[in-house]
Amino acid sequence: MAIGLRIVDLRKIYNSAPPFAAAGVGVPRSSATSEKAAKTAKPEIVALDGISLQVEGGEIFGLLGPNGAGKSTTVGVLTTRVRPSGGQAWIGDYDVWKDQAVVKRLIGVVPQRPNLDFSLTASEILVFHGAYFGLSTKDRNQRAGELLEKFKLTDRANQMVRGFSGGMMQRLSIARAMMHDPQVLFLDEPSAGLDPQTRILLWEIIREYNQAGKTILLTTHYMEEADALCNRLAIIDHGKVIAVDTPAGLKGSIPGGYLLRLRFAKHTPGLLLGLQSLSGVREVRSQDTTGADVYADRGGSLIPEIASLAATTGAELVDVHISEPSLENLFLHHTGRSLRD
Amino acid sequence: MNWKTFGALLARDAHVAKRNAMQLFLQTFLQPLMFVFIFGRVMVRSGYMPASYKALLLPGIMAISMVFTGIWAVAMPLIAEFQWTKEIEDRLLAPIGTIWLAIEKVLFGMIQAIVAGLIVLPLGWLLLRPIDISIHAAAMFAGMTILVAAFSACGGLALGCTVNQQHIGLMFSMVLTPMIFFGCTYYPWSALNAFPILQKVVLINPLVYASEGLRASLVPGFPHLSMSAVFAGMAFFDLLLLVLGLRQFDKKAIG
Numbered sequence: 001m002a003i004g005l006r007i008v009d010l011r012k013i014y015n016s017a018p019p020f021a022a023a024g025v026g027v028p029r030s031s032a033t034s035e036k037a038a039k040t041a042k043p044e045i046v047a048l049d050g051i052s053l054q055v056e057g058g059e060i061f062g063l064l065g066p067n068g069a070g071k072s073t074t075v076g077v078l079t080t081r082v083r084p085s086g087g088q089a090w091i092g093d094y095d096v097w098k099d100q101a102v103v104k105r106l107i108g109v110v111p112q113r114p115n116l117d118f119s120l121t122a123s124e125i126l127v128f129h130g131a132y133f134g135l136s137t138k139d140r141n142q143r144a145g146e147l148l149e150k151f152k153l154t155d156r157a158n159q160m161v162r163g164f165s166g167g168m169m170q171r172l173s174i175a176r177a178m179m180h181d182p183q184v185l186f187l188d189e190p191s192a193g194l195d196p197q198t199r200i201l202l203w204e205i206i207r208e209y210n211q212a213g214k215t216i217l218l219t220t221h222y223m224e225e226a227d228a229l230c231n232r233l234a235i236i237d238h239g240k241v242i243a244v245d246t247p248a249g250l251k252g253s254i255p256g257g258y259l260l261r262l263r264f265a266k267h268t269p270g271l272l273l274g275l276q277s278l279s280g281v282r283e284v285r286s287q288d289t290t291g292a293d294v295y296a297d298r299g300g301s302l303i304p305e306i307a308s309l310a311a312t313t314g315a316e317l318v319d320v321h322i323s324e325p326s327l328e329n330l331f332l333h334h335t336g337r338s339l340r341d
Numbered sequence: 342m343n344w345k346t347f348g349a350l351l352a353r354d355a356h357v358a359k360r361n362a363m364q365l366f367l368q369t370f371l372q373p374l375m376f377v378f379i380f381g382r383v384m385v386r387s388g389y390m391p392a393s394y395k396a397l398l399l400p401g402i403m404a405i406s407m408v409f410t411g412i413w414a415v416a417m418p419l420i421a422e423f424q425w426t427k428e429i430e431d432r433l434l435a436p437i438g439t440i441w442l443a444i445e446k447v448l449f450g451m452i453q454a455i456v457a458g459l460i461v462l463p464l465g466w467l468l469l470r471p472i473d474i475s476i477h478a479a480a481m482f483a484g485m486t487i488l489v490a491a492f493s494a495c496g497g498l499a500l501g502c503t504v505n506q507q508h509i510g511l512m513f514s515m516v517l518t519p520m521i522f523f524g525c526t527y528y529p530w531s532a533l534n535a536f537p538i539l540q541k542v543v544l545i546n547p548l549v550y551a552s553e554g555l556r557a558s559l560v561p562g563f564p565h566l567s568m569s570a571v572f573a574g575m576a577f578f579d580l581l582l583l584v585l586g587l588r589q590f591d592k593k594a595i596g
Binding site for chain 2: 129
């Protein structure tokens with residue numbers, strides 16, 4: 001029976017820079033009006049602002065958001081590495097905070113930044129990890145051998161990991177996380193810095209592990225990765241959940257689907273009204289005097305009409321970017337920011 | 342409590358220590374043995390020091406070696422792993438309460454400190470022969486060795502979870518060096534009779550109790566602090582540093 005996870009109203013406020021257990025950055029709290037903040041005069045950073053999520057057993061669930069959105073802190077809390085300021089988290093039926101040792105047995109963690117034991121060889125890293133989890137000598141040697149083979153590291157088995165490339169370290173980190181056959185696997189930005197070939201290998205391995213009935217939670221700010229791997233996604237920004245659905249469901253929720261990002265030398269209210277009235281246009285947003293985001297049912301075929309509208313209102317069109325329905329657009333639609341900001 | 346995991350954590354540290362055995366050996370013994378040679382042999386034979394100084398010096402050298410070894414063994418990896426390489430995260434995710442990892446570090450540091458003490462003693466004895474030194478009260482000597490080892494390892498834990506990596510040099514010059522020079526290692530506490538204020542002040546230095554206690558159990562003929570004061574002092578500092586160290590460890594380990 002696959003094990004799911006659940007978090008309810010999770011909050012995390014840092015009074016100083018987040019320590020390494022939470023690699024994310026968080027969002028500085030703009031109002032320092034609370035009494036406590038005034039008293040301590042320390043800058044408070046709200047990393048999680050009341051996040052609630054439920055991940056079903058056997059799902060591949062993605063947390064999508066820009067750097068500092070709170071993804072790593074969420075993973076940190078779920079993996080016993082970050083103490084929440086409020087709220088609760090469970091892995092299966094176990095409270096992450098109260099039943100730490102049990103929870104640690106159920107989870108495997110691939111951190112954002114490789115934290116391999118530099119004093120050991122690749123093979124020793126896996127074997128000792130197995131020993132921490134109580135595997136017998138025979139079992140851990142056998143499993144280490146299998147994983148090294150699977151991750152194409154057999155010829156490096158007896159080398160110290162200090163000299164490994166980033167991709168090799170990442171592969172070994174994932175092998176280590178799988179060593180004790182955890183029910184829930186956490187991968188924090190698993191493909192950051194990987195070459196395309198290794199990324200495809202990684203995706204295959206994640207899917208295969210999932211097919212063995214395991215639950216997977218991954219964080220990413222790569223839209224393609226979320227789209228390709230995840231059964232469901234939560235979009236997170238500023239420590240809050242903005243939307244949760246399947247990738248297709250989320251993309252379907254963008255008005256029109258197409259996004260045309262227009263830039264003018266200077267636009268006028270008349271132009272914006274004109275854009276709104278073009279056929280197929282669902283929504284027009286403008287945050288300054290030069291840019292306008294147009295959500296529409298069609299893409300390229302709108303350009304001639306937009307250009308002539310601009311010419312009649314005296315606004316010079318200087319740049320056009322058309323994107324097809326994507327999670328990137330969805331994120332932009334919900335937050336006004338690009339995922340890569 | 343999960344003893345299998347605890348044992349595996351100890352085995353990992355032992356494996357790493359075995360791999361670095363030669364480096365550890367040189368790092369631990371070279372300096373104290375040179376000190377023993379110059380002050381105990383060269384200075385004594387040339388007549389600048391009385392022959393009896395040899396027996397006074399050796400217990401102090403044993404205390405220094407143990408304390409340095411324990412602090413080094415626990416503090417240095419913690420400083421690097423918490424602040425720089427983050428390697429410790431792997432072990433923080435082992436299925437055991439976080440605090441047990443700190444206790445494992447202390448236990449392993451103690452073992453290393455005891456081994457260092459039990460190696461430097463016969464080596465020093467070989468270098469200084471003939472020397473009037475022997476284990477007079479075995480139980481007292483064993484008790485002192487364990488308490489000194491605990492002090493070094495708990496001190497290592499407290500320092501390792503407090504000192505920033507850019508302040509390692511400062512840790513040596515501001516904490517360890519004064520501790521050694523004012524730790525009654527090269528002279529007995531009674532030698533400070535002529536400096537009554539200093540004699541009181543140095544009592545906040547745990548190394549004073551370590552040196553005096555080892556001296557009392559190896560060369561009881563020299564004047565020394567009363568053993569009850571020594572045991573009380575050592576137990577107090579061991580406990581204090583352990584509590585401080587565990588608190589700091591928990592703070593560092595969990596965000």
